[in-house]
Amino acid sequence: MSVRSARAEALTPLHPSATLVGAGGFKRVAKHSVVPNTDGNAVIHGDNLDVLKAIASDFHQQVRCIYIDPPYNNGENFLHYDDKQAHSKWMEHIRLRLPLLRDLLTADGSLWISIDDREVHYMRLMAEEVFGRDNFVTTIVWNHRKSRENRKVFSNNHEYILCIARDIKAFKKARNLLPASNEMLARYNNHDDDPRGPWQSVSANVQDGHATASQFYSITGPTGKVFNPPRGRCWVYNKAKMNEQIALGNIYFGKKGDGSPRIKKFLSVAKMGMAPQSLWTADEVGTTETAKRHVLSVTCGLDVFDTPKPEQLVDRIIHIATDPGDLVLDAYLGSGTTGAVAIKTGRRFIGIEAGDHAVTHCCSRLRQACGGERGGVSEAVGWTGGGGFEFFRAV
Missing domain, CATH: 3.40.50.150 (Vaccinia Virus protein VP39)
Incomplete structure (x- = not known):
């Protein structure tokens, strides 16, 4: 009924x-x-x-x-x-x-x-x-x-x-x-004029307690600088997916391109x-x-x-x-x-x-x-x- x-x-x-x-x-x-x-x-x-x-x-x-x-x-x-x-x-x-x-x-x-x-x-x-x-x-x-x-x-x-x-x-x-609070919304901006709109960056590495071997590798940034995950941590994606996300413009290396990689999360798709x-x-x-x-x-x-x-x-x-x-x-x-x-x-x-x-x-x-x-x-x-x-x- x-x-x-x-x-x-x-x-x-x-x-x-x-x-x-x-x-x-x-x-x-x-x-x-x-x-x-x-x-x-x-x-x-x-x-x-x-x-x-x-x-x-x-x-x-x-x-x-x-x-x-x-x-x-x-x-x-x-x-x-x-x-x-x-x-x-x-x-x-x-x-x-x-x-x-x-x-x-x-x-x-x-x-x-x-x-x-x-x-x-x-x-x-x-x-x-x-x-x-x-x-x-x-x-x-x-x-x-x-x-x-x-x-x-x-x-x-x-x-x-x-x-x-x-x-x-x-x-x-x-x-x-x-x-979402105003403080939460203020975290989203668009430093690089991304056509997908405002975004915030989150860490691309996580604790390695449950990591697999595929999550440990080196990443080369836009300026040629090489990054490895900090001690006790691993990359959130395996190497193939990380390369895919970089190609899609979803990984941010800082304004000068020499910063540690971070993941771009867009306001348009975020569960706010x-x-x-x-x-x-x-x-x-x-x-x-x-x-x-x-x-x-x-x-x-x-x-x-x-x-x-x-x-x-x-x-x-x-x-x-x-x-x-x-x-x-x-x-x-x-x-x-x-x-x-x-x-x-x-x-x-x-x-x-x-x-x-x-x-x-x-x-x-x-x-x-x-x-x-x-x-x-x-x-x-x-x-x-x-x-x-x-x-x-x-x-």
């Missing part, structure tokens, strides 16, 4: 006058769209355990990325939820949901979990129990605040995001690089991008405080969550883990950040939220996202509005 047909069966009424949707038992309450086809985006108001069970069959292995911001169990009481449970109850809560989340993921899909110091190690262990230890990808450290908290023993200025793959080999092949690092700074992906200001601006002054996630943070996750058109799920939708980013970046989404803020905050924010609001990642991704979503209540 395709993603689109599964979505249609699970989230679209069978008839315009129908109130129950598919076997999942959802009542469609409202529909908001800027264009006629909402592409199945949905906010579901209900307990996420019940909802995940209800959609398990129709969305089995259909979701490319799941991001969750579950209770941290940090012992605090917040305006919109209580984050104070017995450790054993918190663990049971998470354990019941992880297998359901795993089974929704595509083979190259991934689960991303926001968490802090109090339960991060238990969360990782529980995730590894379900996904397998070999499928744990990394722990990301997010610099979630810039200010200092002097009332505590330590000012905790970071949280964590755990990344776990359904199948780490498939995820490694499919995950996206981050855009950077592997994501495990440290995400506030300047790169925002802070809790910047997220609060943005959420306040798109929820008409309603009381906002104490710990919302910035769109830039979720955008980076979605960029790494998905491509446009892929399905994203957030089982703890909160203030609607994941849905807003999905809409703005051309992904499809399902958001699940149990609290009343599914209506007051999520829907209000997502309507504004569809209308082209300019906060968060809108400017960076060129968002001007469009799309839509439907709101369902579990029954």
Whole structure:
């Protein structure tokens, strides 16, 4: 069953006058769209355990990325939820949901979990129990605040995001690089006016630990100067291929032709991008405080969550883990950040939220996202509005 047909069966009424949707038992309450086809985006108001069970069959292995911001169990009481449970109850809560989340993921899909110091190690262990230890990808450290908290023993200025793959080999092949930085692009130039365009040079020799005899030889440069690989190293190509690359103009011997040979790598054929690092700074992906200001601006002054996630943070996750058109799920939708980013970046989404803020905050924010609001990642991704979503209540 395709993603689109599964979505249609699970989230679209069978008839315009129908109130129950598919076997999942959802009542469609409202529909908001800027264009006629909402592409199945949905906010579901209900307990996420019940909802995940209800959609398990129709969305089995259909979701490319799941991001969750579950209770941290940090012992605090917040305006919109209580984050104070017995450790054993918190663990049971998470354990019941992880297998359901795993089974929704595509083979190259991934689960991303926001968490802090109090339960991060238990969360990782529980995730590894379900996904397998070999499928744990990394722990990301997010610099979630810039200010200092002097009332505590330590000012905790970071949280964590755990990344776990359904199948780490498939995820490694499919995950996206981050855009190339200006510093990386500046390495490309065109000293010799090569008609193939800007290029950078890289070493033509490598460590000789696995070398063959064919990789040890002398190279004569344009000025007649002879080059041999440094001690402990060999040429990256055998002699025949090196001569071929020299003839093609792919080996650079310096401006005067008497420099050690280097390989020309052209910008036009380079796979540009950077592997994501495990440290995400506030300047790169925002802070809790910047997220609060943005959420306040798109929820008409309603009381906002104490710990919302910035769109830039979720955008980076979605960029790494998905491509446009892929399905994203957030089982703890909160203030609607994941849905807003999905809409703005051309992904499809399902958001699940149990609290009343599914209506007051999520829907209000997502309507504004569809209308082209300019906060968060809108400017960076060129968002001007469009799309839509439907709101369902579990029954």
